[in-house]
Amino acid sequence: MQHRSPVEAVEIELIRSLFDAFVPSAIMTVLFLIGGVLIVEATGDPVLLLLLIGGSFASAVRPWTAWSLAPVARRQSLTFEQAKTLERRFAWPYYAFAAILGLFGVRVMLLPIPEGHMIVVCLLMGYAAGVAAGMGLRPRIANISMIVSLLPASITAMMVGNILYQATGLLAASFLAGGVYSLRGRHERAGKDIMLRLAFANLARQDALTALPNRVALREWFDEQIVTGGARGLIAVHYVDLDGFKPINDSYGHPVGDALLTAVGKRITHAIRASDMAARLGGDEFAVVQYGIETETEAQYLAERLAEAIAQPFQIEGHALRISTSLGYVVKEAGADGLDDLLGLADKALYASKRGAGAVTRYAAPPPDERRAVA
Template identity: 45%
Template sequence: MRDGVYVELVRSLYKTLVPTTIMSLGFVLAFSEMAWTTGNVGLGVCALMGCLSSTARIAVLVRGRAQAAAADLQAQGARSLERQFAVSYYQFAALLGLSAAYVFTLEPAPFHMLTVCLLVGYGAGVAAGVGLRPWIAIPSMITAIVPGIIAAALRSDPIYWVTAGMMTALLAGGSQSVLARSAVANLEVARRLTFEALARRDVLTTLPNRLALREWFDSHIAVADRQTTLAVHCLDLNNFKPVNDQFGHPIGDSLLRAVAARLTNALRPGDIAARLGGDEFAVIQSNSRSTGEAAGLAHRLRKEIARPYSIEGHTISISTSVGYALCPYASADMDELLRLADQALYIAKNTGSGVECNDSLMPAGRLAA
């Protein structure tokens, strides 16, 4: 859950393209105007450096936003994205701070008002857009605003001292707001992810449910190797009701949890097991190179489930029937595959064969074992 919250907070950084662009344009236009009006080379250099710095941080946002939005983004990838964002953010803040301090050493005074507007606008934008990551937001605000505060305070004019005091108060208030907002956001994101996880998990076994199975299927189909085969296995437990009748429902529930654990342990990385309801389970086997792999998994699942269970002092043995359906990835449809696998399961249970296959979706040339 902690990694999930972290990933969501990093995603928020890459949704700041519009305010970043606005601030960048404001900086470049303001310093270009000041340089043009005064003919000051230093201000022209600030404008040029601002253009380069802004281009760099906008490029970071554009380049990273697709990865940040990816459904399979993990904490390691999020850390890399956050570091790239932070570096680009800090360098712009440093440039803004030094440029603002430089302006306060010059005349005319109206440019000082424009600079204060830039600093206040930057602080507000950071608090609103990057506030969920305080370790980036607060140092950036300090780096950008403090040099201007010092430069204003050093001028021998009380109005500048008041301005410095007001900017200091705004910086302190903005930092406090960032910390408070970050704490609330962490709780809200954690709560949302918890609800989403619960909505996608079977309460009893903690296996993915049908909704999670559908999402997994859709996401994996999009990136699958089109030359491999997809297998969907449907299983249910034989004579599960007598277990409940003889030992009670709590023992039956423990048995279902034990079965779920064995199903999970029997899978390869990249495959998934889900509980469809009652004593019915489904397994999706991805990227199989031959139909023999699917048959092998079906028999392995039967063997694993058939091993005796020790539950609260009771030794319980139970068997399962497996029906599976095969198809090339190009024609994969989860509902159709589940329907065909369920038909094969019905045959396996009623004939006593234990395992049956439905390969009606497979081209003749793809049926080699």
């Protein structure tokens, strides 16, 4: 199971916001194409035609990129490095279109066609507004896109036009400055809101005592990684129950018992791979889900490693404490059974361990004759 810092978790959520809506980009593509065609037909300018072709292509790539990357961005297992890579892949088509749109605006403003000036001003302002609304939580992308697209035409209008054009350019530049400033505050507020929301979400999915994931988090992880994630190979579910915990809890008190459970949780976490999942099910019961293994022996090794780790003495508040564990596990093809079914089978193996079959017991399906007798 991966661990993210609070800052990384917030950044991931902010990056995910880029992929929430790609319809405005598609609308802008259509409007740029329509407006550009009208201006090119009216002027016959070959430079504008080249910019129109390049801009239409770059603009069309934007919604396609957002749409194609959205499923990856929504994965709960998305790492910070993966999120930053997605952001870069998302940003480049936006930068390309912003640059072409800026050049298109400058070229139009240099031509003596007032009707074209009106259209291009509408396109530029509409684009900037759409960027601020859709990408405002990532101000770096938004600011670069708005500045590159809007500022060149604004400066051109102030330099080559009359007083009305100069005023138009000044107004556009002022709106741009205000937008850049407001995005900074919006980004900071959104970051604080997301951090608070994630904190509450983590509380609902985290065992308050051991800080391990709880049943809710285990189920969500299983659904994403195994059910919808298309995991292949074998999957093992280990059901762990502590032997001798209750006498320790009764003899030394609940604070010592709680500290012991926390220490057990840490040992379990250190014994598994980063890709595996450990959770506290309640009381002195824990579960470990191990997936992507190639042989059943790997599951057996982990089960034995867990039992050996827990069997080592614990130093809790000056007391040297020893406990053992009963562990049952089941190995199945990934995707063949649901989490509840696998936990149930591992639990059956656990009870076999408690009945004296051994500290570690693998679930074995009953013989066909017994299954028919039960049926």
